[in-house]
Amino acid sequence: MKRMMIAALVSLAVCLPVRSTDGAAVFKELKCMKCHEVTTLEIKTTAKDPKKATDLADVGNQREEAWLFSYLKKEIEKDGKKHKMKFKGDEEQMKVIVAWMLTLKK
Numbered sequence: 001m002k003r004m005m006i007a008a009l010v011s012l013a014v015c016l017p018v019r020s021t022d023g024a025a026v027f028k029e030l031k032c033m034k035c036h037e038v039t040t041l042e043i044k045t046t047a048k049d050p051k052k053a054t055d056l057a058d059v060g061n062q063r064e065e066a067w068l069f070s071y072l073k074k075e076i077e078k079d080g081k082k083h084k085m086k087f088k089g090d091e092e093q094m095k096v097i098v099a100w101m102l103t104l105k106k
C-alpha cells in the first residue's frame, strides 16, 4: 500500500505543469518562435518562411519595459499595426518574458 501511495505521488508530481521562470523557456513554450528568432542565443524560428521571422536579438536596446508590456497586450501599435499574436500566457509569464527580452542586447 505504501508503495502504491508513493507511486501515485510521484506520478502526480510528474504531471504538474512546470512553471518556467526562464524567459527563453517561456518564449519557446508560448511558441514565439513561430514568427521570431533570437540569433545571438541561437533560438531558431519555426516559421515556414524563416526570412519573415523578426530577430529579437537586440530588442533590449530598442525597446523599454512599458512599451513591451503594452505591445504584447495589443494596447499600442508598431508601424500602424498591433502585435500579430494575442498573448496566450498569463501575467506572470508576460513579466518573465519582458524581463528576459530587456536583457537581449547585441
Ligand code: HEC
Binding pocket: 027, 030, 031, 032, 033, 034, 035, 036, 054, 056, 059, 062, 063, 068, 071, 078, 079, 083, 084, 085, 087, 088, 097, 101
Ligand atoms: C503569428 C506571428 C507572431 C507570433 C507567434 C509572435 N509574434 Fe511578435 N511580432 C510579429 C510581427 C509580425 C511583428 C512585427 C515585426 C516587425 O515589424 O518587424 C512582431 C513584433 C514583436 C516585437 C517588437 C519587436 C520590435 O522591437 O520591433 C516583440 C517584442 C515581439 N514581437 C515579441 C513576441 C513574443 C514575446 C511572442 C511570444 C509570446 C511573439 N512576439 C509571438 C509576429 C508574431
